Amino acid sequence: MKRLPSTSLLSPLLLALLACSGSSSPAKDTGADAEAGQGELAKTSDPGLEEQPEVKPEGDAKAPPKTPGKAVEKRKKPAKPSIDEGRTMRRKLLTELNEGRKLTKAGKYEEAMARYREALTIDASDVAVLGELGWAAYKSGDLELAHRTTTAAMRFAKEDKQLGMLLYNLGRIDEDRGQLDAAAELYRVSLARRPNDVVQKRLDDLLAKQSQPAEPTVTAEIDAAMSSGLARLGEGLAGPEDACALLEKVACEDYTMDPEDGCECDPALAGAPGADQSWGLLHLTAGMAPMQEAWFPVVKVGEKWTVFAAVLYAYNPGAFGIYEEASVGASEVKALLGESEGTQLIFHLGKDRSDSDMGINEVESESYEIYVICSRGSQAHCTVPLAAVHTYDRTILFDEMETEEEFDHTDSLGESHYRAKLDFADGKLKVSEIDASEGYVLPAYDWLGQGLMLAGGEYDLRKLLGL
Secondary structure (H helix, E strand, O other): OOOOOOOOOHHHHHHHHHHOOOOOOOOOOOEEEEEOOOOOOOEEHHHHHHHHOOOOOOOOOOOOOOOOOOOOOOOOOOOOHOOOOOOOOHHHHHHHHHHHHHHHHOOHHHHHHHHHHHHHHOOOOOOHHHHHHHHHHHHHOOHHHHHHHHHHHHHHHHHHHHHHHHHHHHHHHHHOOOHHHHHHHHHHHHHOOOOHHHHHHHHHHHHHOOOOOOOHHHHHHHHOOOOOOOOOEEEEEHHHHHHHHHHHHHHHHHHOOOOOEEEEEEHHHHOOOOOOOOOOEEEHHHHHHOEEEEEEEEEEEEEEEEEEEOOEEEEEEOOOEEEEEEEEEEEEEEEOOHHHHHOEEEEHHHHHHHEEEEHHEEEEEEEEHHHHHHHEEEOOEEOOOEEEEEEEEEEEHHHHHHOOOOOOOOOOEEEEEEEEEEEEEEEEEEEEEEEEEEOOOOOOOOOOOOOEEEOOOEEEEHHHHHO
8 A cells, every 4th residue: 555654854954954945656666776876866766657705714623524614616626538538648647758758768868857747637646757858858958847846746646665766865965055054854755655775875974074964764754744844935024915025036946847837825824713914825726837825824914925835735637637626714813822822723724636657557546634734922933734634545546558568556546544633622633533554653744744643642842842
C-alpha cells in the first residue's frame, strides 16, 4: 500500500524555505537516482515505462462540518475516457516520455523538454514526467524551471524512495542557486526518507563549510512539527494586500510550471469568522495549465499582519488524470487556552481528490479533513494542519487493460484510513477514538496535505502552536 504517511513529511523550516527561495509515477521505482554520476543531478528513472458571501461561526470544535462554509469555487471534473481513448493516451504518454529520455541522454534538452511537456498534457501529475522535465531543465541550466517542476513532482510522490530522490534533486538545484540553507535542509529530509551515501556526503561537505549540525531523522522532523508551529512567511505587514504581494513574490515559483504564468492572490479573506475580518485565509491562484491553488493563514496582531505557510492546496490541469476539490468550512472563534489568553481561530479544511495513473493502469481516491488553529498575543501563531480524517483507496483504472498486458500492482492496490476525534479545551488537544489502518506509524506528519496525525492522548496546544 503506497499511501501511508509514516515518513512522508517535510519539516516546518523546509516548508518556509521552499516558499521563499499524484498520480504516483508509472512504475514502482520512479524518482531521482542519487547514485548518478559525480557532478550530475540525480536522474528520475522509471524502467517500467520503457516496457510499455460571509460565513458565521457555527458548530463545535469536535468534528469538521460536513458542508463547507464559505464556498471554494468548484472545478469541473473531467470525464473518464473510453477504454480505446485510454489505450491511445497511455501509448502516447509512454512514447513522449521515452523519446524525451533519449533526447535528454543525447544532450538535446530543449527538444526533450518539449516531449515531456507534451506528456504532461496527458497525465499532468505524473511523477516520472515531472521529474524528467526537472532533470532536463537542470542539465540545460534552467534552474528556475528545474525548481518548479521538481517541486511539483514532490507533491505527487507517494513513496519515501521517490521523495528521497526528488528532495535530493531539489537540494542540488538550490545549492547551485546559492540557497545553501535550503539545500542542507533538503538533504536532511531526503536522508530521513532514504539513507544514501551520496546524499550524506553531499550534506556533510555542505555542512563542513557552514558548521551546522545534521539531524536527518524522521523523529526530529515530527518533533519540530509538534513544537514549532506553522512556518511564518512574513510579519509586520500593513494588511492583506501587502501579504498578497509578498505571496505573489515568494510563493509563486512553487505553484507554477512556467515563469510566464504568474500568480494572483485575493486579499478578500476566506474562512474569516463572520464580520471579524482580522484573520482568515488568503487564496493564491497560479497558472492556467495546470491551475494550482493554495490557501495561507493570515493574522492581524495590533496594526500589523502575519502570513503563514500554505495549509491547503489543489491542482487541477483541466484534463482527465487528476481532479482535486478543496473546501474551506465555517471557522470558529473560541477561548481554547483559557479566557485570560484571548481567543483562537479554528479553521475546518478538507480536500477530495482522484488521480489516474495511466502508466500502470491504476487510479487513487483520497479524502481528508483537517483543523488549523491560530492564536495571537504579542505575535501570531498557527498550528500545522491537524488531521481528523484521511482515507485513501487505490484500484484498477481500466479492467479491460489487465487482460491485454501485464502490470505490476505489487503492494499498491488497496485502502488505508485514519480517523480520530479531536477535542480542544483548556489548553489541550485531546485525540481519541482512533481508527487507523495497519501500517500507520503514529505520530506522523504528511506534508502533502492531510497534516499531523496523532496517536490517542492529550497534547499541549501551546506547544503545537509554537508558543
